[in-house]
Amino acid sequence: MKDLDIKKIWQEGNEESSFSYSNDKIDHIIKKNPQNIVQKFQRTVVFEMWFNAVTITGFTIHIAYLQLWVVAALLFILDICLFIYYKDLSNKLKIRYINSNVVEYLNETHVVIKRFMLFYKILTTVLVFPALVYGLYLSESELLDSGKIWTLKFIAFLVVATLLIILVAHFCIYLLYGRKANKIKSIIEMLKSEE
């Protein structure tokens, strides 16, 4: 097949195509929320930011009502710090330049996906151990009452459980976002590779 043939088929075929256009359809589309991965990240982060702000503030007020002033003060500081952190993260997740060239845009998207993944990796790593201990506390385990929780065997169990959960969580994050990040990286490399 000649070059001209392919171009001719492409140009004539697409020219003849009956792909419809309607102003109403377009007006409907531009009212929607963007669905791309980065804007989904941003919405998630903004939702978490406000969810945490409301729940932690509520809990802080409850603790203050119980006159546990030191705990309330610590919670208040945590509340402010988390809010600032989330705000900063949300700003960093913004991609401002959709009109950039393909390589620049994909690079930026890749950085954002990696940043989002790192955020959840840190979050799961930090939260798993306290969550496990708190879970035991809530289940009113006899182990806590009897003090057996601090035996070497049980500490080993906690450590192994923590590591396993972290591993599973990181794997899930990879499945959700890591593969996409790798795919984007490979496209960038393919485009940049000199031939």
Added chain:
Amino acid sequence: MRSEFHAFLKENHKVIAKVCGIYTDNPDDFDDYYQECILQLWKSFKTFRGAAKLSTWVYKVCLNVCLSQLRTKKKRVATTNDFPKDFRDEAENSVEEQLEELYKAIRLLKESDRAIILLYLEDKSYKEMAEILGISVSNVGAKVNRVKNQLKSIINERSGY
């Protein structure tokens, strides 16, 4: 602003459909990609101040959307209609059949190569392609030759030559 955008889209909606068409192989994905392209074009249309040629800008935005949106291929039962319904009626004439085959062949290329062949088929100069993709002009030239040959062998293979 909206009427300007409509006027602009009327001129360019086929370009958007073409870009989405090479990155999707089913109507649902096509619709999602098409809508996302329109949305992103609308959002940046407000700030677009003619910093680049309008046609270059459309390709940049649409390729950026489609390449960053890439989904894992779903296993699905093969149907005779691999194109979005809107995109064509029944493949009655040979040009449409050939175009359909061409799309199928392009979809067998790597994602980055599809962008290159699209721009080549759209008659973009190497300079424009380099500007859209963000790579050097000499690299564009080498890539176009390779991808063209690759596409030809896919087409020949599919048509039994």
